[in-house]
Every structure is written in structure tokens, then in C-alpha cells.
Amino acid sequence: MFRSYLRLTLFALGLLLGVQVPGFVDDYAKRVEAHRLEAEQGLEGFRVTAKRFFAGDLQALVAHYRASKDEVMRSDAQSLSALVERDQWLEREWQAMQGSWYAQVWHLATAADDQLLGETYAAYRYQVLLAPEAIAWAIACALLLAWLVEGTLVLLGLALGVGRSRKVQQRHWR
Known part of the structure; x- marks a missing residue:
């Protein structure tokens, strides 16, 4: 007995x-999307500048900043480059979370970002x-x-x- x-x-x-699995996967996907949208918003002004002067190429804008004789511009090149890389990485992460349910779970189990996983787990409420x-x-x-x-x-x-x-x-x- x-x-x-x-x-x-x-x-x-x-x-x-x-x-809990589908709820956690959904929360992670929403967190990735929120970070991605925030990164895009942060780059919006730079995108306008890149579109105006470099046919929309943000990497060309970063290269221009790096090649500048102005020390402030060279310093900002590093910050802009980091923003562009993060935006691209978040876009790839977001794309990974657009797949089928098993692809999303596999991505979370094998390739998810530790920081985003930690944020998701800390904010997760059992449902x-x-x-x-x-x-x-x-x-x-x-x-x-x-x-x-x-x-x-x-x-x-x-x-x-x-x-x-x-x-x-x-x-x-x-």
C-alpha cells in the first residue's frame, strides 16, 4: 500500500x-524579446545615422568612429560596437526561440544564455x-x-x- x-x-x-516547462520556456522567450526590443531602441539613433551616411551599415559607422581623429569618437566606437554585437546576439537568441517547442526546449537546455536564464528563474512564478x-x-x-x-x-x-x-x-x- x-x-x-x-x-x-x-x-x-x-x-x-x-x-512548469512550457511556462518557463515562454517566460524566457518573452525576456529575450524584451531585451531585443530594448537593444533595438538603444540603437535607433545610430541606425538613422548609418542609414543616412553608410547605407544602413552599422559596422561601417563603427569603423568610421574608430578611424576618427577625435578621441571621444574613438572611445564611443567601442561602446557602439558592444551595442551592435549585443543587438545581433539578441536577434539570434530571439530567432532560436521562434522555432518549434522541442527546438526551444533544446535551446534552453544546451545553448541558452546563463544571465538570461538566471533572470528568468529569479522572476519566474510557478504556474x-x-x-x-x-x-x-x-x-x-x-x-x-x-x-x-x-x-x-x-x-x-x-x-x-x-x-x-x-x-x-x-x-x-x-
């Missing part, structure tokens, strides 16, 4: 963990979504967790000889 309740508890825990993908994640995680824990306990019990009858133990030790 205890074993049945343990299974149910593990299954419920797996459900609660699995239902129970009743969307089809959340239900699918919940059931998959519940089954996987229950199967892994029970399988581990059964293997551990077999290794320690728990659950064998005396006759079986005596037969193997003769």
Missing part, C-alpha cells in the same frame, strides 16, 4: 514539475497552465520520474537481496 502511495506521489510531483503542451509535458515528466525512481529502487532492492524469499536465497548460496 505504501508503495502505491509513493508511486502516486512521484507521479503527482512529476506532473507538477512537467507542467499551472492547462494548455495542451503543458499537459503533455506534465504527463511525460510524471511517467519518466515515476519510472526512473521505481526502477532505481527495484534495482537497488535486487542488488541488496530485498524481496527474495528464503528458499530462493538458499538455492543461490548452495
